[in-house]
Amino acid sequence: MLPLFSLCARLLPGLAIGAALAGPAFAAGAAAAADNAPVPIDAFFSNPQLEDATLSPSGRYLAAISAAPGRRDALVVLDLQDNKPRMVAGFKDADILDFEWVSDQRLLFNVSDKQTGPGGQVLSSGLYAVDRDGSAMRQLAHRRGPHEAQTPGTNINRRILSWNTFMLRQRGAQDSDRAYVVTPEFNELGEVRTVGLLQLDTRTGQTWPVKRPGPIDGWLLDNAGEPRLATHSEDGKTTIYYREKDGETWRTIAQFATYAGSKDAFTPVGFGADGTLFVLAQAGQDTASLHTYDLASGKLSPEPIVVTRGYDFTGGLVTRRGKVLGVSIETDARANVWFDKEMQAVQEAVDKQLPSTVNTISVPSQLEAQWMLVRSYSDTRPVTYRAYNAKTGAFVLVGKSRDGIDPARMGRQDPVRYKARDGREIPALLTLPAGGAKKNLPLVMLVHGGPYLRGNHWGWNPTSQFLASRGYAVLEPDFRGSRGYGQAHYRAGWKQWGLAMQDDIADGARWAIAQGYADPQRICIAGGSYGGYAALMGLVKDPDLYKCAVNYFGVTDINLLYDGHWSFKSDLQDDWRIHGMPLLVGDQVKDAAQLKATSPIEQAARITQPLLMASGAVDRRVPLYHGTKFRDAVKKHNQQVEWVVYPEEGHGWSQPATRFDFWTRVEKFLAKHIGDKAAQ
Structure with missing residues (x-):
């Protein structure tokens, strides 16, 4: 089999947007990957070089956000007829955040400052429109902050909307x-x-x-x-x-x-050309499927349109103006299910030519469009965008989301299932390092946040691949309470913070030991937000299992989520705090004893293992006092605590410099406690 890049070149050389606009920086990444040294940390945690590729209504033009060293993220348009890219919008003090096609001629876009975290953002928004050739630029909404930045020219007789005006991010009439x-x-x-x-x-x-x-x-x-x-x-x-x-x-x-x-609950998904409403509904089953909803009678279709066995339907409609062609879905991986026979034939042709990747297809809105967009990826390959001509069978390489990633140096990722102690089946992703031994490895239990969402998405993931590149096995469990696997799995996690949800994670580590993947003396638990909470509770509940923990912007006190703090209010909505948390997390009055027993800060004296903690100073989901209160409590009994605060960051690391610093700290911390240095 030819390598994927060779196969594409043989079909049609193409001109990648990123390569055309970024210059020699792309070659540097490839050279670094060829070295025997570890893949550089910035290859994993830099901003994508190309993202949000989208076809125009006619399918002739393709727009995307392009990044390159030394400049802000820009909006570029590729004419698929002559294969020439053009930068149509870019700023010295802001980045293109997202965009949408208004028509085949015009684009709408928001800007943001991606080089500054939430705490330092003054110019954090702004709505603009531009023609596909870069002309007729117009600012439509103010940028947020005291220093309004306008496009050149006079504002006399111009309408400028307030800063809180944003794109809907849905396909309009176009x-x-x-x-x-x-x-x-x-x-x-x-x-x-x-x-x-x-x-x-x-x-x-x-x-x-x-x-x-x-x-x-x-x-x-x-x-x-x-x-x-x-x-x-x-x-x-x-x-x-x-x-x-x-x-x-x-x-x-x-x-x-x-x-x-309730039995009648549903989530709207989209509309067909005839006004048919497609919805996501349980309809008396454990897993949700795609149904239609009769707007006159108020009833669901008796039979589902699409069923994803063992999974809740997750995805959306793939439409052209006047026709629903199929749906996008996610089971163990993402895919398309086609109702349209011609599109099914296209899918088969694309998959035949790109056999090493999962290939999802999106289509432009106009019926006569020939070009389609193919998004290809795998567990070892970040996303690559290609345009595909259904009439000629030709590809045009649009670009890669990341360069410098050699698939041969990435770890393979397998969906696995293991049994929890009460018999519940727990879905998980297992990533093992590329090459070398696959047994008796140091293991990182990587716990997702939320927690009531799906955490696992098969495909190239910067965090798990970075850890695997440093020699660690990585297990990511979708413990009970995680969405996407049916109501029983979801509801089994209600009021189980620090209890059965925590046991599911520990049972995953013990499964990895039993399978021979993990060295029982070298296991660390890590995660952000709820995952950070679980990392702390892992040290409390299973001190003999976990040798260390990494908690980034994690909850340390469940009651603090309710009560907040006089100086900094959490951004959790009152409706969730009043109606959601008592049901899913625990009632402050009725479950007071449980919340105390399952809050890490109440158990801080029991945590004696090495701990790395990181918080954002302007985090409004889990405000900084979660971290400072816990740090002060645990340091009274534990001198093996590392602590870092990123002044401008919120609930997540928005700046590449923060990600580089944090994951460098994680690399050193893991190496010391469960990695090569610990084994010496």
């Missing part, structure tokens, strides 16, 4: 200069009170508000690109509204408990 944008409104505590919807002329700046039925959290456009659904959650209930074709009348089509759910 047949004029108009697009829909959202305008979140905030209360005095900074919480979103409602989200407005405006139709915006991207050339003149004129707007037309969409009438809403009351406070709204989210909007959904129909197949024609018009607002059709609105949703709102309040007082523990979710309401779904439908907008009649007259454009003025709204009616309630469903209402159900937000967190507890």
Whole structure:
């Protein structure tokens, strides 16, 4: 079999956007990868070099965000007819954050400052539009902050919207200069009170508000690109509204408990060309499937449209204007399921030519479009974007999301299942280092945050691959409470913080020992947010199993999530705190004893193993006092505590420099306690 890059070159050489605009920096990464030295840390944790590649409505043009050393992230457009890329928007003091096609001629985009963390951002937003050739640039909304930065020229007779105006990020009509944008409104505590919807002329700046039925959290456009659904959650209930074709009348089509759910609950997915509403629903089954919803009778289709056995349906519709072609799904990996026979034939042709990767296909909106976008990846290969001509069978290489990653030096990742102590099956991902021994390895139990979401997504992951490149086996469990595996698995995690959820993680480590993958004397537990909480509780509950822990921006006291602090309010919404947390995490009054027993800060004296902790000073999800209070408590009994605060970071590391520093610290910490240095 030819290597993938050779196969693509033989089909059609193409001109990668990144290579054309970035210059020689790409060659440096490849040279580094050829060395026997460890893959550099920046190859894993730098910002992607190319992302969000998207075809125009006709399919002739492709836009993407392109990064390169020495400049800010720019918006580039590739003409697939002549294969020439063009930078159409770029700034000296801001980065392109995201974009969407308004029409085949015009694009809408937001900017942000990716070189500064949340604490230092002054110019953090701004809405613009530009033609695909870089002309007719217009600023449509102010940048946030005291120093308003405008595009050159006068603002006389110009309409500039407020800073809190953002793209909807849904495919609109794409047949004029108009697009829909959202305008979140905030209360005095900074919480979103409602989200407005405006139709915006991207050339003149004129707007037309969409009438809403009351406070709204989210909007959904129909197949024609018009607002059709609105949703709102309040007082523990979710309401779904439908907008009649007259454009003025709204009616309630469903209402159900937000967190507890009900037999009639569903989540809107999208609309077919005939107005059919596709929804995600349990419909009396353990796993959710794709159904249709009768807007007249208010009933689900008796039979599902798509069932993903053993998994909740996760994905969306793949549509062209006037037709639903298929769906995107995720089971153990992402894929397309095609209703359309021609698209199924396209998928087979693409997979035949790109056999080493998972290849998902997206299509432009116009029916006559010939080009499609192929997103290819595997466990050892970051995403590569290619345009595919369905008529000629030719590929154009658009670019790679990351360079300097040699698949041969990446660890293979396998979906596995193991049994917890009560017999529950726990899905997990196991990543082993490339080459060398596959047995008796130091193991990192990597715990996802949330916790009530799906943590595992098969494919190239910078964290697990970085750890594997340093010689560690990595096990990532989707412990009970994780979404995506049915209601029974999800509900089994309710009120199980530090209890059965924690046991599932420990049982995964013991499974890895029993299978021979892990050295029982060299196991560390690590994670961020809830994963950081689980890392701390691992040291409390299983001190003989874990030799160390890494906690980044993790919860240290469950009661602090409820009560907050006088100087810094968490950004957790009141509806979740009042109605969600008592049900899923624990009631402060009824479950007071449990919350105390399962809060790491109450058990700090029991933690004697080495611990690395990191927090962001402007984290509003798990504010800094979670870390400082726990640090002070644990250091009274444990001198093996390393602690770092990143002044401008929030709940997650937004700056590459932070990621480089943090993971360098993790590398040294693991090497000392369970790695090569520990074995000496």
